[in-house]
Each structure stands twice: as structure tokens, then as C-alpha cells.
Amino acid sequence: MDFDRMNTVFRRLALEAGDKIMEIYGRDDFQVKTKSDDSPVTIADEAADAIITAGLQEAFPDIVLVTEEQADSHSAKADKFIIVDPLDGTKEFIKRRGDFTVNIAYVENGTPIRGVVYAPARERLFYTDANGQSVEETGDFPKDNPGPVSPVSVSKPDNDALLVVASKSHRDQATDDYIGKYKVTDSKSAGSSLKFCLVATGEADLYPRVGRTMEWDTAAGHAVLAGAGGQVVRFDDHTPLLYGKEGYANPFFIAYAPGVALKPA
Template identity: 75%
Template sequence: MNYGELTTVMRRLALEAGDKIMEIYESDDFEVKSKSDESPVTEADEAADALISAGLREAFPDVALVTEEQADSHDLSAATFLIVDPLDGTKEFVKRRGDFTVNIALVEDGVPVRGVVYAPARKRMFYTDSVGKSVEEQGPFDPETPGETKPIHVSDPDNGSLMVVASKSHRDEATDAYIGKYNVKDMTSAGSSLKFCLVATGEADLYPRLGRTMEWDTAAGHAVLAGAGGQVVRYDDHTPLAYGKQGYANPFFIAYAPGVELKEA
């Protein structure tokens, strides 16, 4: 894999998909349908998926592709694959709350090694560069010409005063009980894979997720966090969260800055 080319292509496709998504987001009305699992899907999800899939297949025809909107056609045997959530945070999109992202990642042998997370309504974009280090690009964004970037890195956490980020749409009593085991200075909420990015930039120290997610929800954010020095582990035994699982469903997990003293489940 040519990682330099991959970075260029992922960045460009994320921005082009973001433009398409924002056209629909800013329109007067858009259709919202329900998938078989009752989760919402919009024309923005479908348009972004088509754009990104076509671009990745053209650039990397020999690499397996997994996308949320084409889940029935996945190659479950591939050790290396591209994985895409064209619009993570559809509920935030439908409610016009802005916390939605475009996510593209490369997984090699169970590990997300490269990724891009673009939040078009928030005008924030994070990605791994050609050597796997994570950066945040400063807007305005041009799909063809990368702008100025700054390296990002996780915090040096103070376990007596932690910043925690949690889901806007999926908070529950179990999550609050687990967070209650820590000495928390403050909490913030965010939608979609932005939570990984807030840990990656040091804006938060800890992100526990005690709820259902799929690998396409997390791979890009996981890659960005790893490239910024962070870690993602299973909630139950604190082993690394692996990818390529049957059905692409994740267990509960914890994303954090090393130095956070993790509490037992």
C-alpha cells in the first residue's frame, strides 16, 4: 500500500463527500428512511457512500472495501481492507445538530493503521499522514490542495481531574456509572467519531462506549487516535480492540490517553 497516495485519496474523497452531504443538509427538506435495524438512513448517506466507494475502487481496485451502506457484499476473509462510514451520526444530521462525520480507514491485520475523520458542519478535519502520525488540517478546505496542518497528540492526563467525552445520543445509566468511577473535572458530549478526535487532540482524556457500534463507526477515529498516541481497548478485559470480526460488530470499548488509570468493568 502506498500510504502517501492513500492519504491524498482519503482526504480528497472525505472532502468531496462532505460537500455533497452539506448540500443536502442545508436543503429545505430531505428524505429519512429506516434500515432493517430501524436505524435512519438519508439520501446524504447514500450519495456519500456512492462517491467514496467509486473513488476508492478506482484508486485501490485490489483492496477489499467494507462500507456501512453495502454491508451485504463484504469480503469477510480479507486481512487488509478499506472501511467506510460515509455519514456517521445520522441522528445528529437529521436533527441538524452538526455532529456528524465522514469516516474512511485502512485496516491491516486487525489494526486501523490509517484514517480520516471529517466533520463538515464543524469545519474540522483530522487524518493520519503518510507515516501514520495524526494531524488536524486548518480550513478552508480544498479537495485538491491540502492546507496547513498541525500535529495532534493526546493529553498527559491528571487522574485526579479528568476530562471525559461521551455520546450525545447514546448515554445511559451504565455509562454514567462507569464514568462515576473516575475523578472527573468536567464532561463534554459529542456525536459520531468526533469523540475519538477530542481525545486525540487532548481536549478529552477518556471516552468510554458501553453501547452498540460497528467497525465502520470506529475505525477511522481509532486510527486518528492511535496516530496521536492514544489507545482503544475492550471494556471487559482491556485488550486492544481488533477489527475484521465476524459481522463487524464491536464489543464495548474505552478510548483514552495513556496515563489514564483504567477502572475495571
């Protein structure tokens, strides 16, 4: 696999999709519909998906593509595939809270090994480079030539003073009960796959998710966290979270910096 080319394509498409999302975000009003699973979808989700899908199919016609907004792709099965959430955090988008992202990831043998997470409203761009190291790019994000990048790395956690991040829109009592098992010095909320990136940069040590997610929600953030030295495991038995599951549905999971003494479910 030509990871230099993959990185270039993923990054460019994420930025192009982000531009379209922000154009719609700036409008006075935009249409919100409800999908069959009762989750919301906007014209921004659909427009971003069209941009990303066209670009990926042109660049990688032989790699299976799974994307949230195309239900007919959800039955695809392959050892290698690209998985996309064109607008992760649609609820944050609708509420104009800024914590939404564009997610594109490449999965091989059950593991996300390359990915990009772009948060256009937060002006933060994370991706794995050609060697698999995760970086954060700064500057104006030119589409053809990456700006300055800095490697990101997970924290060296202090189990007597952990930094925890949890879902902004889906936090519940079960999540709070689990967080309560740790000695926490600071707890914050964030939307979308940004939570993985906060662990990747050392801004948080631990992100537990006790709630429904799909693989397109997590794969890109998982890749970025792994490329920064972090891990993502199942909530129930702490084995690695794998991809390509039936229906692309995830179990509960924990994303964390190694060194966190994980508590039982």
C-alpha cells in the same frame, strides 16, 4: 502500500462526500428511511457512499472495501481492507446538530493504521499522514492541495481531574455509572467519531462506549487516535480492540490517553 497516495485519496473523497452531505443538509427537507436494524438512513448517507465507493474502487481495486451502506460487503473477509462510514452520526444529521462525520480507514492485520475523519458542519478535518502521525488541517480544505496542518497529540491526563467525552445520542445510565468511577473535572457530549478526535487532540482524556457500535463507526477515529498516541481497548478485559470481526460488530470499548488509570468494567 503507498501511504502518500492513500492519504491523498482518502482526504479528497472525504471532502467530496462532505460537500454533498452539506448540500443536502442545507435543504429544507430530505428523506429519512429506516434500515432493517431500525437505524435511520438518509439520501445524504447514500450519496456520500456512492462518491466514496466509486473513488476507492478506482484507486484501490485490489483492496477489499467494507462500507456501512452496502450490506453485501459485510460478509467480506481479508487481512487488509478499507472500511467506510460515509455519514457517521446520522441522528445528529437528522436533528441538525452538526456532530456528524465522514469516516474512511485502512485496516491491516486487525488494526486501523490510516484514517480520515471529516466533520463538515464543524469544519474540522483530521487524518493520519503518510508516516502515521495524526494531524488536524485548518483553512478552506482545498481538495487537491492540503492546507496548513498541525500534529495532534493526546493529553497527559491528571487522574484527579479527568476530562471525559461520551455519546450525545446514546448516553445511558451504564455509561454514567462507569464514568462515575473516575474523578472527573469536566464531562462533555459529542456525536459520531468526533469523540475519538477530541481525545486525540487532548480536548478529552477518556471516551468510554458502553453500547452497540460497528467497526465502520470506529475505525477511522481509532486510527486518528492511535496516530496521536492514544489507545482503544475492550471494555471487559482492556485488551486491544481489533478489527475484521464477525459481522464487523464491536464489543464495548474504552478510548483513552495513556496515563489514565482505567477502572474495571
